[in-house]
Amino acid sequence: MAVQNYVQTIARTLMEEMRRDERVVVLGEDVGKRGGVFLATEHLYDTFGPDRVIDTPLSEAAIIGAAIGMSVHGRRPVAEIQFSDYVYPGFDQLVSQAAKLRYRSGGAFTAPMVVRMPAGGGVKGGHHHSQNPEAHFVHTPGLQVVYPSTPSDAKGCLKTAIRGDDPVVFLEPKRLYRAVKEDVSDDVDFTLPSGSGVRRREGDDVVLISYGASMGETLKAADTLSEQGIAADVIDLRWLMPWDERLVLERVAAVGRVVLVSEATHSASMISEVAATIAEEVLDMLEAPPLRVSGFDTPYPYAQDRVYLPGPNRILHAVQQVLDY
Amino acid sequence: MITDAQRFQPFSEEPIRLIDEGGAWVAPFSCDLDDDTLIGLYRHMVLGRMVDERLVRLQRLGKSSFVAPSSGHEAAQVGIAAALRVGRDWVFPYYRDTALALALGWPLEEMLGQMMGTRADPARARQMPAHPGSRALNMFTVASPIASHVPVAVGTAIAQKLAGAGDATVCTFGDGATSEGDWHAGVNFASAQGAPIVFACENNRYAISVDLQHQTGSPNVAAKAHAYGMPGYLVDGMDVLASYLVMRDVMAAARDGLGPALVELTVYRYGPHSTADDDSVYRSGEEVAAWRERDPIPRYRRFLEAREVWSDAREDELRAALKAEIDVAVKASDDAGPVPVEWMFDDVLSRPTPQLERQRERFRAARRAAGEDVEG
Numbered sequence: 001m002a003v004q005n006y007v008q009t010i011a012r013t014l015m016e017e018m019r020r021d022e023r024v025v026v027l028g029e030d031v032g033k034r035g036g037v038f039l040a041t042e043h044l045y046d047t048f049g050p051d052r053v054i055d056t057p058l059s060e061a062a063i064i065g066a067a068i069g070m071s072v073h074g075r076r077p078v079a080e081i082q083f084s085d086y087v088y089p090g091f092d093q094l095v096s097q098a099a100k101l102r103y104r105s106g107g108a109f110t111a112p113m114v115v116r117m118p119a120g121g122g123v124k125g126g127h128h129h130s131q132n133p134e135a136h137f138v139h140t141p142g143l144q145v146v147y148p149s150t151p152s153d154a155k156g157c158l159k160t161a162i163r164g165d166d167p168v169v170f171l172e173p174k175r176l177y178r179a180v181k182e183d184v185s186d187d188v189d190f191t192l193p194s195g196s197g198v199r200r201r202e203g204d205d206v207v208l209i210s211y212g213a214s215m216g217e218t219l220k221a222a223d224t225l226s227e228q229g230i231a232a233d234v235i236d237l238r239w240l241m242p243w244d245e246r247l248v249l250e251r252v253a254a255v256g257r258v259v260l261v262s263e264a265t266h267s268a269s270m271i272s273e274v275a276a277t278i279a280e281e282v283l284d285m286l287e288a289p290p291l292r293v294s295g296f297d298t299p300y301p302y303a304q305d306r307v308y309l310p311g312p313n314r315i316l317h318a319v320q321q322v323l324d325y
Numbered sequence: 326m327i328t329d330a331q332r333f334q335p336f337s338e339e340p341i342r343l344i345d346e347g348g349a350w351v352a353p354f355s356c357d358l359d360d361d362t363l364i365g366l367y368r369h370m371v372l373g374r375m376v377d378e379r380l381v382r383l384q385r386l387g388k389s390s391f392v393a394p395s396s397g398h399e400a401a402q403v404g405i406a407a408a409l410r411v412g413r414d415w416v417f418p419y420y421r422d423t424a425l426a427l428a429l430g431w432p433l434e435e436m437l438g439q440m441m442g443t444r445a446d447p448a449r450a451r452q453m454p455a456h457p458g459s460r461a462l463n464m465f466t467v468a469s470p471i472a473s474h475v476p477v478a479v480g481t482a483i484a485q486k487l488a489g490a491g492d493a494t495v496c497t498f499g500d501g502a503t504s505e506g507d508w509h510a511g512v513n514f515a516s517a518q519g520a521p522i523v524f525a526c527e528n529n530r531y532a533i534s535v536d537l538q539h540q541t542g543s544p545n546v547a548a549k550a551h552a553y554g555m556p557g558y559l560v561d562g563m564d565v566l567a568s569y570l571v572m573r574d575v576m577a578a579a580r581d582g583l584g585p586a587l588v589e590l591t592v593y594r595y596g597p598h599s600t601a602d603d604d605s606v607y608r609s610g611e612e613v614a615a616w617r618e619r620d621p622i623p624r625y626r627r628f629l630e631a632r633e634v635w636s637d638a639r640e641d642e643l644r645a646a647l648k649a650e651i652d653v654a655v656k657a658s659d660d661a662g663p664v665p666v667e668w669m670f671d672d673v674l675s676r677p678t679p680q681l682e683r684q685r686e687r688f689r690a691a692r693r694a695a696g697e698d699v700e701g
Contacts, residue, residue, distance in 0.1 A: 025487075051487055052487075054483075054518075056514065056517075057510070057513055057514050057517055059510040059513065059514065061476050061506060061507045061510040061511075062476050062479070062510040062511060062513065062514040064476070065473070065475070065476020065477045065479065065480060065507065065510070065511060066476055066477070066479050066480030066483060066511075066514060067480060068476075068477045068480055069476070069477040069478055069479060069480020069481035069482070069483070069484065070480040070481065070483060070484040071480075072465065072477070072480070072481055072484075073415070073480070073481045073484035073485065073488070074484065074488075075484050075487070077480075089506065089510075092470055092473050092507065093473065093476060093477070093507070096468055096469075096470045096473050097468055097473055097474070097477055100468070101466070102672050102673070102674070102675075103451055103672045103673055104448065104451050104452050104456070104458075104466055104468070105448050105451070105458050105460070105466040106446070106447055106448035106449035106451055106672060107449075107671075107672045108447065108448065108458065108459070108460040108466065109458070109460060109465065109466055110675070141673050141681075142673055142674065144674065164675065165675040166674045166675050195678065195679065241678065241680070242674075242678035242679055242680060243680070245679050245680065245683075246679070
């Protein structure tokens, strides 16, 4: 075990995977000599050289498009988009090319690749350095989407993504890059299955469901509830497509009250999808309507950076509503 | 021996041409192709034309929903195909590459299966017609968004460079594609990497209705290569020998590690943009007729006849043989029948998600409730 933060874990996991499989290549802006603007690709260039750690032109379409073409030719590319807010010039590559490649060719061509993107707010970056784009990708059949919230999960999910046979959008909560350190397994084959969620707390009074950057605030809220004698069951989805329906429905049916938390824009969000599924599948087990605590249907604000996020107070308020229902 | 790179000059003002409108060889060097190769090029051009005409008829009969006519592009497409080593090099075609795909060896039955959306399509009838693809031929599956395949082709070429096996990639597109951001993103990246790729523009002067003057202020497409630090060749794409030999040379250069090139093949599309288009709105019948006079197939036939390797009798024999092949393939594709409904749920990801499995179950239940045969 080694104590390391999130971004160190990304860099070390990439190092392990590149050592394990020479097909793995890394490409993106500043990923080479600079080691990435967040240092998520630190030391890779010195270790593997410019053929496997490719500093690209400043073009997200070129980065994602080339990753697809390399994967078609047998490589296992891990592309970095410097901020998820900059993915849109490469959006067509993800949506029209990568996501539909297996389907449109009847399985003849596939794109086993990972696109890593720092996402989420709380870094005083304004709307172009703070957004949570996961719903775009969950809404696009043919992509897997994962948004791990801890260093250990990041390791296990990144390895699963690199070793799998699908294009994976790998979102990283950038405000947690250096905020949390934990013991991370040294096991070079530590993987976490695609589509697996995890229970962070066990409790029978209310289920809190979240993922990615919002997990921190959700756990803080659960701790406060615990001090008040309210036992929250906390589920970290981790994988957003596919997502762990079995775990969610089982716990929500058992507890009967649920609050869903995500800092992403409110309408047509990932947690909206989870809430709709809960309503369709286990409505008769519910004691209260599922409530969403989310970002708002505004562009991400600069001055109100922190209050836009669903902090513990908003979460606690929603919990009180479902308990009082 | 003059090297290939020396034989043709990039950035010429007039298109590179080896045979004139009358079919006479006009180049300052001799033709180094043997008779079988010369006749093979002709056979593929005629095949492309006959299939294209047949496809338009099949569309009118309701057997296909869409055709992007390729007549007029045959010399360029057959020339490109001939420059590829099938199974080693890669090709990223666009939707108008009927003759190219056939010249690479795409089986007629698979092609017609794709056009007719039947079980004869190895891609399981997932795409609208005019979207070829074949893993066996290293022919990437076409996507509709214009130029979106250009950065992908560059990625494959970079992977070829890393593999070091001396293979190369061709990426084709029309003139309209050169206005897309993805085109520039891809061409620029290829240049920065020295990737072994040839960008082949089949410039037919129209992006649906928008003519070249409204598409770009560049003097021609080949000139755009200047800015990217690669040679740009302007070629008469209605001259199959010029198309082939220029493509052959630039592909050899790419395989030798000399980096990417842009080749503009000037062509004319005789049909509308697609079977959903009315081209009489934006171009005159006189203009089309004038280009018909310059048809690449009779032009090349005159070349072959002057060399005494072609005759009326051989022409009749070829057309009869190709017609029979096409008839057999049309029937086989038709007889293969429609694809099963539930194939639509397959091949989304490497494994079906629980979410999709649930949707499929509900779909099945609704069909059963409506009295439908859920196995069909």
